[in-house]
Amino acid sequence: TKENLGLPVGTTLDRFIKRKQDDFPYATGELSQLLRDIALAGKIINREITRCGLINLAGAFGATNVQGEEQQKLDVVANIRFIRALRNGGEVCAIISEEDEGIIDLENPNGKYVVAMDPLDGSSNIDVNVSIGTIFSIYRRKSAPGGPITDEDVLQKGSEQVAAGYLLYGTSSILVYTTGYGVNGFTYEPSLGEFFLSHQSLKSPEDGKIYSVNEGSYNTFEPAVKEYIEYCKSREFSGRYIGSLVADFHRNLMKGGIYFYPASAKAPNGKLRLVYECNALAFIAEQAGGAATDGHQRILDITPTKLHQRTPLFIGSKKMVEQAGHFFKQATEHH
Numbered sequence: 222t223k224e225n226l227g228l229p230v231g232t233t234l235d236r237f238i239k240r241k242q243d244d245f246p247y248a249t250g251e252l253s254q255l256l257r258d259i260a261l262a263g264k265i266i267n268r269e270i271t272r273c274g275l276i277n278l279a280g281a282f283g284a285t286n287v288q289g290e291e292q293q294k295l296d297v298v299a300n301i302r303f304i305r306a307l308r309n310g311g312e313v314c315a316i317i318s319e320e321d322e323g324i325i326d327l328e329n330p331n332g333k334y335v336v337a338m339d340p341l342d343g344s345s346n347i348d349v350n351v352s353i354g355t356i357f358s359i360y361r362r363k364s365a366p367g368g369p370i371t372d373e374d375v376l377q378k379g380s381e382q383v384a385a386g387y388l389l390y391g392t393s394s395i396l397v398y399t400t401g402y403g404v405n406g407f408t409y410e411p412s413l414g415e416f417f418l419s420h421q422s423l424k425s426p427e428d429g430k431i432y433s434v435n436e437g438s439y440n441t442f443e444p445a446v447k448e449y450i451e452y453c454k455s456r457e458f459s460g461r462y463i464g465s466l467v468a469d470f471h472r473n474l475m476k477g478g479i480y481f482y483p484a485s486a487k488a489p490n491g492k493l494r495l496v497y498e499c500n501a502l503a504f505i506a507e508q509a510g511g512a513a514t515d516g517h518q519r520i521l522d523i524t525p526t527k528l529h530q531r532t533p534l535f536i537g538s539k540k541m542v543e544q545a546g547h548f549f550k551q552a553t554e555h556h
């Protein structure tokens with residue numbers, strides 16, 4: 222099948238992409254090149270992050286981004302690097318980024334793809350040495366080439382994604398992505414500047430015993446969420462919360478578990494962004510045999526209306542997400 226090529230673990234990302242492209246007779250190579258451009262930007266960011274302590278890139282930049290959050294220098298660096306890599310690659314016509322209010326038009330009129338990204342998520346963790354990540358989604362451009370970028374290009378449902386992935390800059394840096402035929406992970410070897418296939422056809426355990434939520438907001442969660450948390454405690458699950466979405470997501474993907482960021486008084490629609498955080502991870506979760514909802518519906522079925530809109534998120538092992546959904550169903554039936 223297209224899913225498991227049975228490639229040796231020593232396969233580089235480049236060779237893997239080439240092999241996969243050969244599987245698609247009509248592939249014209251743009252998506253392959255786009256994935257290479259993202260990997261290149263990831264290598265550059267990885268270098269900046271590992272050096273940041275030395276060249277004082279940690280700490281607040283003094284500016285604030287559209288979210289009103291203190292903009293960390295590395296956020297700015299990551300945003301610039303990804304935009305530059307994708308502009309130079311030529312396959313992308315527009316970018317939506319957590320760091321920019323509006324649509325970034327790359328002036329690539331023949332670019333077939335649109336990228337939605339969080340260039341450096343969890344940036345508040347940078348100067349405390351906690352793992353951080355890049356999250357990206359890739360969509361096909363819908364409007365006519367050469368014309369203006371329109372809302373139909375940038376407000377697409379997650380189910381329209383052509384590819385999605387994340388980079389996790391941790392104890393080792395890893396690139397995990399899907400093009401709709403399974404999930405594959407590549408571990409970065411900085412001394413060679415190469416990503417090597419390390420997790421082929423990654424499948425997430427269908428059930429798990431890890432739950433990840435910021436219980437500091439427990440008191441203002443809706444009853445169904447409180448009931449699910451009590452359920453997790455009754456089953457003596459482990460609470461694991463790093464406070465860095467990509468790190469929490471990846472751990473649960475590998476070991477089985479659920480991450481949830483529900484609505485609360487402080488965050489009436491949750492904190493995480495639908496277009497450039499939740500959709501990418503939801504695509505990966507489902508491709509790995511997991512699930513992702515907002516408590517009621519599939520994340521990938523939500524039609525975005527605003528670039529930076531937030532959504533509650535329940536994501537991870539299929540059985541755990543279903544169990545959480547059960548408490549929401551009960552709640553709506555009682556009313």
Ligand code: P6P
Nearest residue numbers: 342343344345435464465466467
């Ligand atoms: P809280 C980091 O700022 C982030 O966007 C995610 O990476 C992380 O999972 C979440 O917010 C943590 O938010 O409200 O629990 O501190």
